[in-house]
């Protein structure tokens with residue numbers, strides 16, 4: 116599976132990541148990527164930037180050193196209603212909004228609670244991608260979440276760094292089960308490195324392998340072409356890539 120995009124990349128702006136945007140762009144280029152999402156953590160995460168950071172991403176050119184940079188955020192779900200920690204003008208000009216559960220921002224509930232919260236978050240229309248849905252710290256009903264994601268045209272992420280048992284240990288099994296459901300539904304996923312240092316920008320091999328093992332074909336993985344990314348962004352009400 117040829118991959119041209121990495122949707123989940125952090126910079127020093129996150130407070131606990133260690134590369135600049137330019138370092139990430141150069142790393143992406145060296146690995147042959149055409150697009151990255153600059154998706155620093157939303158403001159509820161300790162050390163994360165002020166909401167102004169996100170509003171002012173328009174200061175960035177769309178293409179930097181030959182790599183298309185999506186101005187994005189990885190926002191936090193902050194309550195049981197699925198609300199997120201960016202709103203209004205801080206949210207509205209972003210080109211991609213990832214969202215998920217983080218332990219510094221929201222206490223895990225029961226499987227039913229977590230599932231209900233994620234479904235509400237997806238139904239809000241404000242979120243394009245749910246990150247690391249396979250995290251065992253926030254158990255969910257995989258079938259219900261996959262169905263709601265398909266219904267609301269939200270992508271579920273296969274988070275590369277969660278695979279292999281070092282962080283979010285136990286994600287492998289959940290991600291494989293989730294990807295199998297998505298394969299059956301015919302809906303889509305995105306792959307993200309969740310890079311916090313430039314060396315790991317574009318590290319998507321384990322996630323791609325899992326996607327293949329689950330029976331997802333390349334058309335169900337939007338990292339495989341800029342056309343697929345563009346189509347998805349337009350479907351979500353964003354401007355798209357202007358290809």
Ligand SMILES: [Zn+2]
Nearest residue numbers: 125129131156
């Ligand atoms: Zn982080």
Ligand SMILES: [Zn+2]
Nearest residue numbers: 189215246247
């Ligand atoms: Zn995250």
